[in-house]
Structure formats: structure tokens, C-alpha cells
Amino acid sequence: MSALPDTASPLYEKVKDYILTNIGTGKWSKDRKLPSENEFVAALGVSRMTVHRALRELTSAGFLIRLQGVGTFIAPPKPQSTLIEINNIAAEIVARGNRHRSEVLVLERITPTKELSLSFEFARRAALYHSVVVNFENDLPVQLEERFVNPSLIPDYDKQDFSKTATYDYLMQKTPVTEVEHIISAVPADAETARHLAIDIGSCCLLLHRRTWTGAVVATVSRLTYVGSRYSLGSRYSPSRKT
Amino acid sequence: MSALPDTASPLYEKVKDYILTNIGTGKWSKDRKLPSENEFVAALGVSRMTVHRALRELTSAGFLIRLQGVGTFIAPPKPQSTLIEINNIAAEIVARGNRHRSEVLVLERITPTKELSLSFEFARRAALYHSVVVNFENDLPVQLEERFVNPSLIPDYDKQDFSKTATYDYLMQKTPVTEVEHIISAVPADAETARHLAIDIGSCCLLLHRRTWTGAVVATVSRLTYVGSRYSLGSRYSPSRKT
DNA sequence: TATACATACATGTATATACTTTTCCCGCGT
DNA sequence: ACGCGGGAAAAGTATATACATGTATGTATA
Numbered sequence: 001m002s003a004l005p006d007t008a009s010p011l012y013e014k015v016k017d018y019i020l021t022n023i024g025t026g027k028w029s030k031d032r033k034l035p036s037e038n039e040f041v042a043a044l045g046v047s048r049m050t051v052h053r054a055l056r057e058l059t060s061a062g063f064l065i066r067l068q069g070v071g072t073f074i075a076p077p078k079p080q081s082t083l084i085e086i087n088n089i090a091a092e093i094v095a096r097g098n099r100h101r102s103e104v105l106v107l108e109r110i111t112p113t114k115e116l117s118l119s120f121e122f123a124r125r126a127a128l129y130h131s132v133v134v135n136f137e138n139d140l141p142v143q144l145e146e147r148f149v150n151p152s153l154i155p156d157y158d159k160q161d162f163s164k165t166a167t168y169d170y171l172m173q174k175t176p177v178t179e180v181e182h183i184i185s186a187v188p189a190d191a192e193t194a195r196h197l198a199i200d201i202g203s204c205c206l207l208l209h210r211r212t213w214t215g216a217v218v219a220t221v222s223r224l225t226y227v228g229s230r231y232s233l234g235s236r237y238s239p240s241r242k243t
Numbered sequence: 244m245s246a247l248p249d250t251a252s253p254l255y256e257k258v259k260d261y262i263l264t265n266i267g268t269g270k271w272s273k274d275r276k277l278p279s280e281n282e283f284v285a286a287l288g289v290s291r292m293t294v295h296r297a298l299r300e301l302t303s304a305g306f307l308i309r310l311q312g313v314g315t316f317i318a319p320p321k322p323q324s325t326l327i328e329i330n331n332i333a334a335e336i337v338a339r340g341n342r343h344r345s346e347v348l349v350l351e352r353i354t355p356t357k358e359l360s361l362s363f364e365f366a367r368r369a370a371l372y373h374s375v376v377v378n379f380e381n382d383l384p385v386q387l388e389e390r391f392v393n394p395s396l397i398p399d400y401d402k403q404d405f406s407k408t409a410t411y412d413y414l415m416q417k418t419p420v421t422e423v424e425h426i427i428s429a430v431p432a433d434a435e436t437a438r439h440l441a442i443d444i445g446s447c448c449l450l451l452h453r454r455t456w457t458g459a460v461v462a463t464v465s466r467l468t469y470v471g472s473r474y475s476l477g478s479r480y481s482p483s484r485k486t
Numbered sequence: 487t488a489t490a491c492a493t494a495c496a497t498g499t500a501t502a503t504a505c506t507t508t509t510c511c512c513g514c515g516t
Numbered sequence: 517a518c519g520c521g522g523g524a525a526a527a528g529t530a531t532a533t534a535c536a537t538g539t540a541t542g543t544a545t546a
Contacts, residue, residue, distance in 0.1 A: 010499060036526060047501045052527080065364065068527045069509030186429040186449040186471030204447040204471070206429040228429030228447070253529060279496060290531045295497080311497045312539035 004044060011046055015054035018044070020063065023074055033071040034064070089145075089224075090166040093137045101139065104162050105196070106132035109151075116148060119211065120218045129157040133167060134196050137230070141197045144225040153219050171212075171220060183209040186228070197227050204228035247287060254289055258297035261287070263306065266317055276314040277307070332388075332467075333409040336380045344382065347405050348439070349375035355391070362454065363393060363461045372400040376410060377439050380473070384440045387468040396462050414455075414463060426452040429471070440470050447471035 004014040019034075028034055035043065040051040055072060058064045065075045093100040110130045117125050129149040134141050147167060149157045160170055188202040197205075206226040212219045226233070247257040262277075271277050278286065283294040298315060301307045308318045336343040353373045360368050372392040377384050390410055392400045403413055431445040440448075449469040455462045469476070 012499080038526085049502085050500060052529095053499095055527090066527065067509080068507065069525075071509095071526065183475050184427060184449065185475035186447040186469070188447050188471075202445075204429040204431050206427065206449075226429070228431075232426050232428035255529080281496085292532085293530060295499095296529095298497090309497065310539080311537065312495075314496065314539095 004046075012050050012054045012057070015040070015044060015046065015051060016058055019054065019058060023063065028074065030074050033073060036071060089135050089143050090168065093135070093142075098137050099139070101136040102163055102166065103134045103136070104131070105134060106130060107158055107160075107162065109158055112148070116221070119221045120148070120150060127151060129154070131157070131162065131167060133162055140230065142227050142230045144193055144196050146223040146225075148221045150217065150219050153214055153217060180213075181211040184233070185209075187225075189225075193225055197225070199227055199229075206231065206233065208233070247289075255293050255296045255300070258283070258287060258289065258294060259301055262297065262301060266306065271317065273317050276316060279314060331409065331411045332378050332386050333411065336378070336385075341380050342382070344379040345406055345409065346377045346379070347374070348377060349373060350401055350403075350405065352394070352401055359391060359464070362464050363391075370394060372397070374400070374405065374410060376405055383473065385470050385473045387436055387439050389466040389468075391464040393460065393462050396457055396460060423456075424454040427476070428452075430468075432468075436468055440468070442470055442472075449474065449476065451476070 004011070004018055007014070009017075022028055037048050037051045037055065040046075040055075041048050044051070055064060055066065059066050059072075063075055065073045067073075090100045090102070108130050109127055111125065112120070112122075112128050114125075116128070120126075120128070129147075129151055131145075131147045131149070133145045133147075135143040135145060145167065149171070151157070154171065157170075162170070185207045187205055187207045189197065189199055189205050191201055193205065194201045194203065199205075205228050208222075208224040208226070210220075210222040210224065247254070247261055250257070265271055280291050280294045280298065283289075283298075284291050287294070298307060298309065302309050302315075302318075306318055308316045310316075333343045333345070351373050352370055354368065355363070355365075355371050357368075359371070363369075363371070372390075372394055374388075374390045374392070376388045376390075378386040378388060388410065392414070394400065397414065400413075405413070428450050430448055430450045432440065432442055432448050434444055436448065437444045437446065442448075448471050451465075451467040451469070453463075453465040453467065
């Protein structure tokens with residue numbers, strides 16, 4: 001009668017899934033205490049150490065906050081993305097339990113401007129792929145994604161259907177990223193951006209300029225515009241290596 | 244005779260420190276196997292479960308790689324994101340060859356709001372230090388810096404002259420940062436921010452929300468507002484570690 | 487010689503048990 | 517009304533034990 005599924009994964013993982021699921025469905029309200037370890041033991045029929053491990057790992061992953069002598073609480077929502085993965089906006093949206101949809105505005109082969117060619121560190125002017133995609137979270141546009149892609153690394157970029165596969169996923173699968181550069185700034189929306197993102201001209205947007213390398217070769221140059229009022233970027237990490 | 248120190252921290256932490264120290268001093272060469280769990284048990288006089296926990300946590304922190312049936316190995320060094328240094332705006336400005344100046348608007352001891360207290364993960368409401376500083380680049384304000392500081396870690400924060408020493412430098416010198424959280428968003432300037440930064444109300448600003456930890460304790464919570472048109476944040480690094 | 491099996495050893499998981507530390511709260515006494 | 521003390525409850529740690537699972541290796545057998 002245990003509430004846990006009969007899969008092959010370890011018990012403590014099942015307990016973690018059980019807890020995450022119940023947090024996701026709102027079974028435990030955001031500000032009330034979760035069941036105690038002993039209550040989980042009684043409810044799930046596993047040992048307290050196993051429950052403890054599940055709760056400990058969820059805590060260190062940032063989902064829970066635990067206070068000795070008090071109890072276990074749901075942590076305030078976290079923008080948990082590391083900067084390296086912020087490009088996978090589709091996964092982020094889905095991870096938050098929302099619906100993701102994308103709309104391809106442009107997908108073409110172009111001859112770059114001199115400046116763009118310089119971004120790619122090209123010695124001679126060479127053709128590039130160019131895509132513009134709008135990403136929606138629950139039918140609300142949150143990100144305008146413009147990418148330039150090096151055809152020598154990703155030859156079939158312009159033949160993909162990016163309303164089905166996210167550009168990020170396709171690129172990740174096609175070529176390894178060995179280095180990343182980010183430049184983040186805040187800019188007012190211009191007329192075209194405003195139209196695509198359904199916001200007013202001049203609204204605050206987060207502009208993320210991103211270059212990725214595969215070895216010594218620039219693979220992609222992206223301009224990601226996030227609606228300031230609907231999105232923020234987060235990262236958390238430990239610079240732990242010793243004194 | 245145990246090789247572990249006689250401090251107050253939990254045993255598994257001592258074991259972790261012991262292992263990290265020996266990695267750091269090169270006692271175990273980079274590509275050979277570390278002692279097995281049972282060898283640690285014999286050497287340190289603790290139970291295998293405690294050794295196992297220490298090894299497991301070091302593995303998930305990226306220091307070690309473990310293969311079931313084989314052994315434990317030292318992981319290749321992990322990438323350090325450069326976002327850690329973006330806070331040192333004074334150094335950045337000087338590095339660009341410009342003149343840096345700061346103006347202290349507020350430096351006080353306060354009782355935090357409930358929300359702020361939660362950011363510090365305080366069980367009970369406790370006093371905090373609060374500072375507001377404007378940073379200038381060549382007499383042009385570029386950043387409004389609001390900080391909340393945990394007095395239990397930095398007791399004399401409110402007695403410093405932050406027009407001479409940058410808050411960042413002071414904090415770095417006072418307490419080690421073991422973990423950092425960043426949330427970046429784009430927001431329009433409110434009236435007060437606009438006044439301090441000499442920009443129009445509603446101008447785009449980059450808002451960097453930052454929390455730092457010293458061990459398990461939240462050391463500082465900061466709200467850094469950059470003038471969008473005058474500043475951007477950059478980082479570049481190479482990913483290499485998996486998961 | 488080459489394959490299959492047995493075995494030893496490594497990490498991984500699960501449990502029962504005991505004790506510690508911290509917090510909350512109730513009831514008692516002043 | 518106030519404070520204090522003690523107990524209950526909750527998370528945190530540590531251990532012994534058992535079994536599971538994956539890997540390497542050596543030996544017996546075809």
C-alpha cells in the first residue's frame with residue numbers, strides 16, 4: 001500500500017520524487033510545515049534514515065528549508081539555472097511546470113555584416129545561418145532569440161523545424177561547447193522587439209549576448225532578449241576549492 | 244591517534260576536510276586510486292557509513308569520481324564562473340583606466356522585515372547592517388549598491404568608512420565566501436533610484452540580486468542596480484564538468 | 487588457448503538503533 | 517502578568533549490520 005512506485009530506482013530517489021510531486025501539485029501549501037521524518041516513515045513504510053537522506057538531498061538542492069527542532073518547509077522558488085544552461089529556456093519553462101511553445105520567425109542563410117563576421121573571428125567573409133525564434137511561456141512571449149550559427153560546424157541548421165526541437169537542444173546535440181562568453185545588459189525594447197514580445201516600446205528588457213566556442217572555432221553568436229517583467233536569470237554555485 | 248582534528252564540527256565534515264587537504268597537498272596523485280572506504284575506516288577509526296557520506300558529498304560537489312566496483316578517483320578541476328568577481332565594481336572601473344568614487348548614503352543597523360529575515364534564513368528576527376552606496380565612474384553614477392550584512396559574521400560593518408574602502412573589499416577580507424547566488428533582471432528605475440543615479444524615472448536598469456554564504460550562514464544580501472545605458476556584466480569560461 | 491565460472495573487493499543502498507542539539511510550548515510558581 | 521523549567525518534538529549525527537550491485541581477476545574446464 002506504500003505510495004511509492006514500483007520502479008527500479010533506489011528507494012530514497014522514490015521518496016524524493018514523491019515529495020517533489022506533492023510539492024508540485026500543491027498538496028502541501030507553500031508556507032505550512034511538511035510532514036516530519038517520522039510521519040514520512042509511518043506513511044511510506046521506509047526507515048527514517050532513508051527519509052532523512054531524501055530530505056537532506058532535496059534541501060541541498062534548494063527545494064526545501066529545514067530547521068532543527070522546528071520542521072521542514074518549502075523553499076521560496078529559485079531561478080536555479082546556472083548561466084551555462086540559461087539558454088535552454090524551453091527546459092526551464094517546462095521545469096517550472098508551465099507550457100512552452102516557440103514560433104520561428106526567420107530561418108535563413110545570410111552573408112554576415114563586417115561586424116558580425118568579426119564576432120565569429122572569421123578571416124574572410126563567410127556565410128552564416130541566421131534564426132529568429134520567439135519563446136512563449138503559457139502563450140505569453142518571454143524571450144526573443146536571435147542566433148547566428150557557423151555552417152562549418154552545424155551544416156544542416158537551416159533545415160530543422162525549431163518549433164518542434166528547441167534550437168538549444170539541437171545545437172547541444174550537434175556540437176560540444178568548450179567555452180562560453182556572456183554579456184548581460186538592460187535595454188529598452190525597440191519597435192520590432194516590442195512587437196514580437198507583445199510589450200510596449202521602451203519596456204525594460206534583459207539582453208544576453210552569448211558566444212560559444214567549439215575548440216578554437218566560434219560556433220554560435222546569440223542575442224537573447226528577455227522581457228524584464230516576466231523573466232530573470234539566476235545562478236548559484238560554490239567556489240569551494242580549498243584555501 | 245586519529246588523524247582527524249578535535250573541533251566541534253560533525254565527523255563527516257572532518258573526514259571531508261581530511262580528504263580535501265590530502266588532495267590539496269598532493270598526497271594522493273591525481274590519477275591513482277584513493278583509499279577504499281574500508282581503508283578509511285581502518286585509518287580514521289570512524290564507521291564506514293560516515294566515510295561513505297563524506298565521499299558521497301565530495302563526489303556530488305565535483306571533487307571526486309567514484310565507480311562502483313572499482314574505486315574512488317580525483318576529479319579533473321572544475322570551472323569557476325567569473326560572476327564571482329562582478330561585484331568588485333571599484334576594481335573594474337579602475338581597471339578600465341577610469342576614476343572611481345563612491346558616496347555613502349546610508350550606513351545603519353536595522354531590524355529586518357520578515358521577508359528579508361527569510362532571505363537570511365533566520366529562524367528568529369535578528370538585527371542586520373544596512374548600507375546604501377552610489378558608485379561613480381568619472382563622476383557619472385553607474386551603480387546603486389544596497390547591502391544587508393549579517394552582524395554575527397561581520398560585527399563592525401557599520402563602523403567602516405566606505406567612501407575609502409569598497410564594501411566588496413572589506414567583506415572579502417572579513418569573511419570567506421563559500422557560496423554565491425545571483426539573480427539578474429531588468430527593471431525600470433523608480434523615483435529614488437533615478438534620483439541617485441541621475442537618470443530618468445523608468446530608465447532601464449540591470450538589477451543584480453546577490454546572496455553570499457559563509458558555510459551554512461548567509462553572510463550578505465545585496466541589491467545592485469546598474470544604469471543600463473552605462474554598464475553591462477560579462478563573464479567567460481569553459482565548461483568541462485558533466486551533470 | 488579461450489571461455490566460463492567463482493571469488494574477492496569495491497561502492498551503493500536500506501534498516502534499526504542510539505544519542506545529540508535545537509526549538510517550541512505548556513504549566514507551574516511567584 | 518510574567519518568567520522559568522521541563523518535557524515533547526523535530527532535525528542532525530554516528531554506528532553496526534546486512535545485503536545489492538558492479539568490476540576485476542584468477543582458475544578450472546572445454
